[in-house]
Amino acid sequence: MLTNLSSICLYRPLRTALFFSTHNLLSSPISSNTSLHIWSCSSSSSTQVQIAPANVEQSIGVPKVDVLKQKLELLGIICDSSCVPGHYSNLLCPKCNGGRSLERSLSLYIVQKGDLARWRCFRTDCNWADKVFLEGKAGHNEVKKKEFQPFRQMTEEGLRLVPIGEKVTAYFNERKISEETLRRNAVMQLSNDVQRSKEDVIAFTYRHKGLIVGCKYRTLEKRFWTERGSEKILYGIDDINDAAEIIIVEGEIDKLSMEEAGFCNCVSAPGGGAGKNSPTLPSMEKDTTFQYLWNCKQKLDKVSRIILATDNDATGQALARALARRLGTNRCWQVSWPKKDEFSCFKDANEVLKYMGPDALRKVIESVEPYQLCISETETK
Known part of the structure; x- marks a missing residue:
């Protein structure tokens, strides 16, 4: 009964008005070049009206x-x-x-x-x-x-995740990340039964509305991979619900570090890549590198102030530029990482936390400057 979609096929109960009225159909000028099929179906019967208009827009006024x-x-x-x-x-x-x-x-x-x-x-x-x-x-x-x-709904059991053990806990303690922060962010580890090498693998669970929608793994030797089928979203997205100000960092551990300094309104990009730098931004459907931004667009649109706290290296600076272009430079602010020694600065939030403490990291966030000002100062140097 159903014609191909080049015809106009509309299904509605008989008691519901059609897309256009029968009066308009019968009173419109009609040619005999092509046929138009309109179906109105109910549970008990169906009615077919077959008329021959020349052009949909001209004949029917739709x-x-x-x-x-x-x-x-x-x-x-x-x-x-x-x-x-x-x-x-x-x-x-x-x-x-x-x-x-x-x-x-x-x-x-x-x-x-x-x-x-x-x-x-x-x-x-x-x-x-x-x-x-x-x-x-x-x-x-x-x-x-x-x-x-x-x-595929992901679960802790399905992913073979278990509570973190002593070795992983010690790893985070060295980085000044508390067990309370790890629990609140549902940081776990991959069961040793899954790994042939029996190495300890940290599991950062990506959650949205409390449900696991992705998982990123990291060994203590900094080998990374992502669970197949993970959604591309910001890590910690549930922490910025209705937030007017947020912080974006470049890694999950940096997000945990910000929390140690008192900032829970922080999310992390799932990857540090900035993609190709072109004069014009790609369309949303082609901007695959930053799909995680578009997937969280509704929440990000509500934010009035965004602090970019990416890594202090070429990749991190490129990521900050790419984020600012997509989120709007007018609402972006940029951190300046403090000096480590005479020749270099700290790389990221966790380095500042580890070597200078939470108060120093808090001061870094409180001392941010507008992103446009930071760019203009860099260009004049």
Whole structure:
């Protein structure tokens, strides 16, 4: 019964008004070039009206973009008022429903002419990408033929995580990170049964609304890897709910260090890479390196002041620039790490905590300067 999506197929109960009225259909000028099928279905019966209009927009008086949105609705994509031609919109993905965190992870773009829409879900467990045309082509052509994989709910048991042992506790104690801070941030370790080498592996659990959505592993010898299927979000995202001011650091241990200094409103980038530096920023759907920012966009949009406390090296400075460009330099502030000796400065938050103490780290955050001012001073040197 269902025609292809190049026709307009609308399903509604008979008692509900159709997308356009029968009166408008019968009173509009109609040609006999092509056929239009409109279905109205109820649980007990169905009615088919077959008429032959020449052009959807001219014959029926329905804007092209509204017809396109009806096609999207058939695919489960529910458009809202933000879905206008020439702009990107964040919607709920009908394939994965935003996972357990209910993220609006589907990036939808309607071209300016209103005759094509394309989209991509940025959740790694979904990654649904496709497009739909108004007319003239198949209803939707797959952009990336990748079978949908259902969201896998991560648990401590499923990941084989156990409470940290004496060796890992001693490692953090040396870095001045307390057991209380480790517990509050649900830092665990990988069970030795999983590792052939029997080495101690720290597990930083990435949680959103209390649920584990990712996990990053680190050996004591600084070997890193990420659990397959982890969502790309900021580490500690639940700590900045409704925060007006936040701190962004470059590593999980630096986030824990900030907490030792009294700053819980801190998150960490999941990786230190800054991607390619280009004069113009890529579109949100192509900005894969910073997908973790777009996945947390709703929370970040509410923040009025962002302190960038990335590492004091070339990679960290590049990351700070990339973050500022995406978050807005007007609301970004930059730390200046104190001197370690006559020739160098401390590298990051944990180094300051370890060698100078929590009061010194607190003073670093309290002495930040506007990011634009820091950049202008660097350029004049």
